[in-house]
Amino acid sequence: MTAASPPEVLRAPLVVEFPFTRSLGPVQSAFLTGLRESVVLGVKTSDGRVVVPPVEYDPVTSEEIRDLVEVAATGTVTTWAWNDRPRPNQPLGTPFAWALVKLDGADTALLHALDAPGPDAVRTGMRVRVRWAAERTGAITDIACFEPYEDAPDAPAPAPGAGPAPHDGVFEDAVTGIVAEARLDYVYSPGRAQTAYINALSEQRTVGERCPSCHKVYVPPRGACPTCGVATTDQVEVGPAGTVTTFCIVNIKAKNLDIEVPYVYAHIALDGAGLALHGRIGGIPYDQVRMGLRVEPVWTEGGRYPDHYRPTGEPDADYDAYKELI
């Protein structure tokens, strides 16, 4: 057993990016292509209401709905919220209002940004119009934002009964998909057990943790014994040498990895560990690696973990010595 690792918590930036490519159905395709052409389309529900932005299924009856209509690029704010500190990726970089806007001819409201000088310039019921983005690609961001449109005071909603005109939804070169970019930034902190493991690695030692109930030594430790459901607490230094329990031969070069193929990737039970970890085997032709081979870690200058494992030259381990760890 070794002394407990220093208590300071490790932290590192963690970036998760997931640019989903999504296909559009006929209704969303028409709507987003329409935005590219400065046309706003809605869809008629079974009971004749006009939904903007349009959906493919009736929100009440779940019926498929496909009757498109063209609505105006002007409308009325139904509710709003003043955003003094815009966050990354939001439509405007200067303070703005989020607004739900019922476009003239629509029965439902669309969410977007409203560019206004300040909260005193915004109210529910105010008239606004679409400000189109200079470059449009067929996305909701083709609407750059809304802007006040008060010079035609509170009036020209279309006459009741007229209703918006039908639209066939057909455009040249229709948009059929979008790429939904997303990036989230985190600060990763690995917790007590893994912090101790990583700190020991920086001293070229491998430290696992023993379960106080079943005495199995977990390497790397995650803080709990999955068999007993209790915290692993006792730190145990294992290795440095170990035994190859099983392996595979890699024949395909990995992207951004400067290792000649073929090479061997193996499960290695470090001496004293209750389960195998994995690592690359070097210093021996790939076709001579075998179960039971005794190996030791090879560290490179400044490496935070062993670069690979090489044979120790000891006789192979007995199968019985590692069969429970395969």
Place this chain on the structure above:
Amino acid sequence: MTGPRTSRYARDVAVVAFAQSDHLRRTDELSEVEMVMPVLHEVLAATGLKAGEIGFTCSGSSDYLAGRAFSFTMTLDGVGAWPPISESHVEMDGAWALYEAWVKIQTGEADTALVYSYGKSSPGSVRDVLTRQLDPYYLAPLWPDSVALAALQAQALIDAGETDEPALAAIAARSRADAGTNPHAQLRGAVPQGDYQVRPLRTGDCPPVGDGVAAVVLAAGDLARQLCERPAWITGIDHRIEAHGLGLRDLTDSPSTRTAAQHAGFFDAPVDTAELHAPFSSQEVVLRKALGLGDTVAVNPSGGALAANPMMAAGLIRIGEAAARIHRGASDRAVAHATSGPCLQQNLVAVLEGDRA
């Protein structure tokens, strides 16, 4: 002893134990399993059951919060999931994990269930993370954050004359004052309303961001009585969802809450306690209206989500807090509510009752 007054289901199922962590702004020194495990041990100890004696285990969490793929498989280490146990997971608040566990017990496939959920929001920016749950075509590209969407709802309520800023501040103040007796709460006592976050919502109208864990044990029939002196019988439970388009909804009302409450038998008899999952002060206004709660009902005596809102756990905590009041005899009939999605899009309602002498 008599059973629950109304039994609308095949089996009588009760919450027999509840435990939660202290809810904290950060828990950097703990991995998720290290955060979850003490709460699991505490809730099991309250029943005397060992992990291996639990019939079904169900958890709720979201990988997006901490940015760690399949993090829930790691927290299973804290249950003792080897050899394999009967287990499931929802990428939702633990209240929905409880619903799944309750269904499992109704089918007769289990007599007991361990339900837990956790959220570790501190590694990321939860306001931005939550934008990723929105419709990817029309909403997510605009990155409208959770406070902004709640603020749109609050303004709609103010415009409709249903509330005003002083009334919202009073809800916030009452919640944090009530949390004074809740040792697990993150915000307790007097908390300034502060500046606008997104107008009309001020800092005080918004929930704290933090990390936390909750767990309950469910048991059926006589077993529940053996495990708990006064089980909190789930006499009704239901959940409903509304359209995802915010512009399609009346943001001043919550018809899904009302429908779920009807199906859970909530309106059949009065309740003395309501634990409402209203992360924003304005959402309590909506929920009180949907449920028709009068002044005789103790609303969020725990302090509610305005005092501690660990994502994915705050809904389960509402059920746990309501049950705990029944366990200790402070309530005979309580309603617990959990929500998910923007502006109370999806809602779960559970009615809990204690045996009467």
